[in-house]
Amino acid sequence: MKLKKLILVNWGHLRSGEYPFGNMTLLTGPTGSGKSTILDAVQTVMTAVYQGIFSYNPGQEESSQGSRNGKSKRTIWSYVTGLEDNLFARPDGAHGYVVAVFAPDEGDKAEPFTAIIGAAAKIEGTGSKRQPVQERLSLVLVDGSECSFEDFAIQSERGMEVVPVEDIFRKLDIKYKEVINHRDNKREYLCQLYGRFRGMRAVSFPEASAAAKAWSQSIAVRPIGSVDELVKTQILEHDAEAQASQITEISRMMRNIHDLRKVGERLKNNIAKLGVIAEKLDGSTRAAEEIRMLSLYKARNSLQIDESAERDAELAVETAQEALETEVHKGELLVTAQANTAQAQVDLRARMQGVPALVQKTNIVQRADQAKIDSRTALNSLITGVVAAEKLIAVSRQVMATEFPHEVRALDDVASRISAAYGGCAGLSGGVNSELLRQLQQADSMDYGALRSSARLLQGADAQFGKLHAAFADGGGFVGVLHSQHALVNNAKQNAAIEEAKLTNRKKQLAGGLSDAPPRVYVSLTALQDGLPEAQAQLLCDLVEPQAGEWQRVIEGFMEDARFHVVVTPDFELSALEYCRTHRLPLKIIQGAMCLERTAAISLHPDSIVHELKSEHPVAHAYLHEQFGPVLKVAEEQQLKRTARGLTLQGSASSERKIFVINDLAGVKLVFGKEAKRVALERAKEEYQVVIEFIRKKDELLKTLEELLAIATSVTLPSFEQAETLERAAIALETCEVELSRLDLTELDGYADADKKLTEEFTELQLKISGSATHVGELRQVLKQHATQITQLKQYREKKIAEVDAERSRLSNFCLANQALSMRVMEEQIGTWIENHEWDYATLNIRINELSAESALAIADVYGLLVEYNTGAAADERLEATLRVPRVAAELEDYAQNLTLRSKVQEQLAAQKGIGIVKNLKEVTDSEQTFTNVFTGQFCMSVRESVDNGIKSLKALNNELAQLKFGTDKFAIDWSEWIPEYKEYYDFFVAAAQMSANEGGSLFADDTLSESHIKVRDRLRDILLQTDIESSKKEVLRIADYRNYRRYEIWKHSDIGSKIALSEWGTGSGGQLETPAYIIRAAVVTNRLKHFEKGMNLKFIVNDESFSKMDERRSLDVLKFLRDGLGMQFICAMPSRGAGPLKPEFTREWNFSRVESTGGGEVHYITEADERELRPDRLQELWEAHRKMKRTQAQIAFEESEAQ
Template identity: 30%
Template sequence: MYLKKLILINWGNLPSSEFEFGPLNLFSGGNGSGKTTAADAIQTLMTAAHENLFQFNPGQDETTQRGRGGKKVRTLASYILGCDDGSYSRLNPTDGYIAGIFHPTENEDSTPFAAVLAVRAFVEKSGQNKVAKQQNLQFYILNNQFEKNELSIDDLVLDLGKSKSILTLENCFTSFIQKFGNSNVEKYDTKRAYLRRLYGAFRGRKDAVAENEALNSAKAFSRFMAYKPVQSIDKFVSEEILEKKDLGEAIRSISGQLKTIHGMERDAARLIQSIQILTQAREQSNGYIDTWSEAQYQEFAIAQHDYLARQQHYIDNKDQQIDCENKIQEHQHSIEVTRERREQLHEQRVSLEAQRLGVTALQEKDELSKKVKEQESRLAKFAQVLLLEDKQLQSSQNSANQISELFKNPLLLQAAPELLQTDAKSSHKKFSSFLKKDALDIHALLGKDLMNDIQMLEKQLDNIRELQAKQHDWMNFWTHSKREQPSLLKQLNTRLSRLEMEYEKIARDRSSKQKEIERLDQLQVSYPDYVKRAIDAISNALPQAEPRVLCDHIEVNDPEWQAAVEGYMGGARFSIIVEPEYEADAIRIIRGLPGRASKARIIQGEKAYRDADRLTLEKDSIINVLSFTHATAKNYLVASYGAVLCVEDTETLKMTRRGVTRDCLASGNYSMWRCDMEDSDLVFGIEARKRATIAKQAELQRLTDSWQVINDKIQALSELVRQIEKIDFLNIADVLGQMLGCHRELQKLENLMQQIDLGDHQELENKLQDFKLQEEKLRQEEDFLIKQIGQLEEKLRNLKKNISKIADEQDATQLRVDQCESALRAISEIWPEIDFEAKLEKAEKEAKGLDRKLAQQQLESMMQQLHGHERKLDDCIRQHNQNAMPGDAIAYDVFSGDYNIQLFKTICSIQRQMDSIYNRLKNNILVEKHGQLGKLKESFNNAFVSNLCHSIHQAINDGKRQIELLNHELQFHKFGDDRETFRFDFEWLPEYKEYSKFFQEIIRNPDLGDGQTLFDAQMSKSSQRVRDRLMSMLLDEDEEKALRELDRIADYRNYHRYEIYKEVEGKTPIALSEYGTGSGGQLETPAYIIRAAAITSAFRFSEGKSHLRMVLVDEAFSKMDETRSREVIQYLTQSLGLQLVFIMPTSKCGPYMDLITNEFVYAKCPSSVPRGELNTRVLVDRKVCNQEQIKALWDSHRNTIYQQAELDFMQSVAMSE
């Protein structure tokens, strides 16, 4: 692509005009005439006046765009305002345009286009100082600029009839669209975007090129304008020939990634340290909890042992008391027997004395008196039996009254309605009515007067026989079987047993529900029994597996979906999570459990992670209404239920493969069903547990009410049974009849005694003495027994004192047992994992055969262990708090020294807090960080290998290939009389050779990227050193220094030392870096040659068909002679096919007139009309040269000179002769 036309509007003091260009163009004129101003317009169009890419007036030595020593420099705004020596030709805000129309050369397939730069500038005044300021800058690319429809000056300077007006920037875009069409007008507001598109257009592309390529091309164009001495061949080749590959962003990205990786590794290491500390702390807290609970059970066992010991001591003393009482009773009975024998002997002795005296009547009387005493004795015994019968009668009356009251209790009738509501009530009512008649007065009946009234006794006997018959009928109703059915009393006992069983069942349910509520109060879920057994089995066999239940690690974010989600999952909520390496062992353990425990599920954590990682969740997935505290729980839910969608209604549900609605309707497996879940069964999250707590409390209240009602029924029914069972059949009528017979016999004996006639009788003297001796012996035996009774009574008194003391001690031991049991119950409430009933039963069994001394020693040892656990726990918590994030710190009050229930409660709370933190750190955050680390390492590996290693390695090869292409092109071009040629060469630098080998080894490593990263890849020792060196740089805290060093390593141009050789046939090649003997022109020639090589490299002549083929040279060929200059011009224009625009003073342009096709002569002259602050104007003379005629004139002039020289030489020779 070459510049066909240049349009300048309000540029410097040049006239607004169009400039047509040819293949070789010359800007000539005197000093300060404006030729460089025109060149700067082209430079501005090609560089967008981008910082560090352009230099206005580059032909001046040491010119930069930054003023030195207060020197003012040319700027884009100053050109628009026509600045000349500090004065301005345009003082008002001015719009200016630079437009270049580019056409393809032969063999290029791109279309013509125009590049337009539009600027608005104004003069800013500050006192006497005036500064040109840029207000607005716009860039345009106009496509398809063919000759019939190309941009012209008339499009920018509008003809208004009598005057002309420059197109304003506001209307520029619209005007271009109206003329060229919207598809052909591209507007850019930034310099870089414009340059990228501009150089893309030069390459024949419809899009933009890379930013680096555009900037390098613009910079190469600007550098070519002015000859600058080459200070260093190596630096020149690396900076101007070879294109810089900007890897700074890649390096910063890689450095940031590596720092992030190392930061995350440090975080992960800190997490692992925290997890290890928490593991130790949990071991100590678990040890404390276990030891404390065991110590409390040990105390209970000791207290129970003391109670049982006291009880046994009490029983032993009680047995001794009973033995003493029995012996006293035996002795008293022996005394009575002895006394009766003694009295019998006494009577016999008296009888013998009476016989001795010969009184026969007295003997008869004694015989009758004896019979009377016998009857009186029988009567006394019957009276005692009668009193007992009377008590039984009173008991029957009291029981009847109690039963009457019980029948008024509706709970009794509800307890056994079919048994009590019919015959029982009527039968009892009849019996009760009979009892309310005149009651029997036993004490009056036993009175002496009444006893002598036989008729009265017989009348009472008839009433009592009727009462006894009624009582027997009433008792038979309760106790006798009827029609092969059990007795009513037995049926009541059976019903009572059933009620007691129901009572015990409700009591168990109530206790279980209470424990569930206690666990919920502790934010713990009550698992099904088979899950508990499975957890216990795994914990005992594989403690490292850390079994957890899925439901503990899921929270439902939206309460409206709580029941639906849990109902859909059902029993899967209680699946068990273990560490992945123990999953197979855990399921084998469960397989061996008996009964329902073997139905527990083990989650395939590793499998779930892999499957979940491949899934993409829809926005309506139920996973989006859940949150998790365990990574495996999330992976399992995603893999298993990620496809389940939350849908709004049944119409949507029926077309949903797996879905659920808020009102608990679900779909799956091409069917729909209900998935309701009671509030009491909800387990996901704190809110669910609160709802479950409320529901379970209501259930507990219902159970308590039922329990109380059944208890009341049991109390009423058991009281009825007790009242019935304590009544015996009355025998009072039989006793009273026997007593009546005794009274009749007594009357008969009294009548006979009244008829006896007393007289004198003799006694047998020889028997009296024998009776006296026997009587005395019996008296001695009686005295001995009385003495023995006294001793036994003393012993009995001591035993009673001991029993009373033991009873008091027993109350104390019983209180201690109750206190220990209460403490155990409190432990189970605080830490529900402890099975209170089982532990209590075990402690009660152990208490019977307990070695108290050994048990006390064990208890003291446990208390010492508690001290050790507490101290270690305190140390672990301190270490944890030092390393933990603020939100993970654990508050632990200073230990007061008392191992009490409050400390136990505190440690249990800390244990739960630590378990929550441990789970979140280990199974959620750490897993997430490991996942992020893996992805980051993979990303870093890809970035390092692809963005850095491949890029540098490819850049090195591209640099070699570029130099080889340049050498291939230069070898056909010879310059000067010596027919010299030029060649590029390079050699490795040792330091960079090592880096290159490292990059090459990385690229060729087949394992990288296939599960292996740069951190664990196998490589040579030298490459490992390079890798570690690069890693240390990437991690360096001094980021600026590290990035500077890494930029140096990443710049492929530093890997070689470059040289340019001048070669002359038959001579040794000369290195230009050592070429110190050549003249200025000799050095300027290769400078242009290699700069031309640089610009062709920047313009990418080796790639594609279309390229920018225009160069601009200011103050051209200042040190070269005519021949070398012409050779360079021919090399640029003919060999490289470049369009050349060069600037030269008029005095030096004569030798080149036969070469140029277009000449622009600039002249500054006075103006008759002031132009702003200026009184001068610039004129431009455009010439299109006829090269053939110029060449003919030039040849004719050369021949004339040669002939004149020849004549002068011949004349001088002739004169010398």
């Protein structure tokens, strides 16, 4: 494409109109006449006055668009308002246009188009401070058409009427077919403008801006300066803006990884600190629980010791009473023996006196003595029998009066037998009792009538009491039934105790934040967690939270046992499987790695049931999506026919090509979410209380049964066999008494020796009687002491029972506060301690003091640990708790506060260890993978490819330069020298890209990179993590700029074989040095304009202040090089004085000059342009004749001077 014509409206001081251009156009005129003004107009179209690209009047070295030297600079607004010094040709503001019509070159298959820059400006300020400012800018392209001056302004009698900028698009759109309005979007305008030069709709902005900048910089040829910098900035293309955004993203990703790792470290530190806090709190709570148990042990043991002492005292009383009765009986026998001895002595003395009735008396006395012995023996036997009968009657009455619970209704039948047998025995209490018999036994004189009547009442009672005793003692009797019922009740209690243990564990499980999964599952899970802690095994149900709504129950019913599958760290899935197989654990391990891989490709249906569930755990989240994402919620059962996996709210479902109903939907135990756990815990508490109440009632019933067993087994069969013996003895005693009263004892006879012996016997018996009396006194004193002890113990019993109740209540409150405790189990443990005499009082008190100190120390430690933990924790991870070091050990308030804090600690542990650390690990892994992919696949490979491709572009340019010869000289670019620092980066990028291509290793793993590459990687990481983000970005941009990786040079080769680097060439003349500047910059701009690539391109350049240091020959060579070598359309601006020799090379000339004018506002002149069509052949003839004449004149002058 080439520039056909330029249309100017209100541009500087040039007349408004059309300016056509030829292939070689010369702009001449005196300095300041307007040559640069028209070049700036062309530059306006070519750069859209984009900041950093355009540079008005580039031939003026004192000022530029970006300079800050205080000199005024030309702007599009100053051109539109006609600014000259501080005067304005259009002081009221104006609308102006620069319009370029481009036409295809020969051989280009394209249509012409028009590029339009419309600008409206106004004047602001007063006096010398007036400045032209923007009002409106309009950028328009018209495809397939060549616009004319009349499209923008009309000359009339009133002068020139300019179309307002805001109306130009509408006007052109009416007239032409394809009009594109870019408004003031300079980027889009440039992209489409340079796209049309390439025969395309648009090119990228980096390409368009690079081409526009190169074209603009080629207008004024300045010294090359740094060759290295020239190649970097004007030959090699570099999209710094695109790289900046890429580097910002890489830096963000690196910082994100760094931050995630910090989060991971913080979570690990948090978990460690939480573990210590939990351990301290557990130690404090365990100490408090043990103190409460020891306190109850102390109270119960004290009460039990007193009860044992009371029982021992009562047993001692019973023993002493029996000993007393024995001793009294012994004394009585001694008294009887003494009386017999005395009587024998009397009888002896009587015989001695020769009394005839002595023999009779002796017989009678002997019979009476025997009768007395028989009566006492019979009384002892009958007293025992009556006592047994009285106890049997009392027990029978108690049994008959007892209302048995419905659980032991079998006792009612045997109680009826007892009641039936009891009727025949009840009369015994009306006539004979053990106390009456004891009184008869202990009386000084016997009541023979009472003895006979008592004996007669007891005769025949054996049969009745035998029946009553049989109701107790037979195999099917009361005692046997009691034993069987006791066994049944105890078995029920043991079953309830097992259930209570399960409920205790269930409460502990739920109170610890776990779900209501089956116990066998948690037992197996605990074994796996203990055996393989690094797998971080958790149940799926503990990681899922349902959304609010009514779908939870039916979803959980559909998922069934899948809720209890185990989630582990993906790297430990096979290890967990092997552990379960080895230890026979019935667990199913989720294939987390596979789920994570597949989840990315899953797009959930809006009706998926997974929308009703949420999980922060990556594996759990992926498993739900992969396994249950396809399950859809449907409104009607009819839809299930066409739904592969579906679910209705009523519990109907489809899956695996079958339709079914979820069994017992109402009975589905919910396990997802905190609310389900709360409800389950409340339900477990209620069930636990029911079981505890059941056990309590069974304990009471067992106690009743055991009491009944104790009394029932204590009854013996009464025996009244001695009743007849007692009656005969009573009759014999009464007969002997009558016979003795009838005897005449006048005849006595005795012997002195016998009398003496009897006297000695009497004395001996007297001594024994005295000893027996003393022993009786001692026994009665013992009885008195024991009675006093029993009285005292009974007085303290109520107080100690109250202490036991109080301690039991305290321990029970602990159990209510801590659902993991079981009151029954703890009391059983205390009972075991008491049975084994575990503690003595001294050791017990020491232990309680030790536990109190441990608890206080643990809470004091928790204070410091909490402060330390909260300092490093995030806001939602902090633990707020009010703790105090307990003044009194094991107070319920302190215990409850500890439990509350422990629960919060457990929640944080579950969140951070169970979910947070796993999620962080996945995020770090994913981020590292993403970073590695982006860094290696985009950044590293991009820089490496840019370095390589940059060389390719230089090679291509060298190939073109090799075809271009300027006189005897050729030029070539050299890039063989690496910059050492950048060579290290390049080698690292190659290694990183290779690692990425091999899909192995990690950029962050030291074992996959060499030592030198690790140093470079760490250096890059440190740069990316710098706190000064702008400095970091600037440094990475420097590294990412592939142009910096080599040192560049341009060599000049001559036909004579010389070779010199331009950076070192300082011996040539000014013209010689300016020549490569034209050649290299022409190569630069043609390179930017894709001149050497296939397809259409722009073949149009301009030059200002051309050939100022060159001679005629070199200037002509440059022109021929541009025109013939590059095939470029060339517009050249130079002063008129230097243009003559070059005119034969041009086909058109515009000559500019200033003329006075009265219609120029504050400026009193206007620039006129004189257009001339040039004939290069005639000009060539004229210049040859002129040269010949000049040579002749010079020769004549030389000869004349020589002749003189």
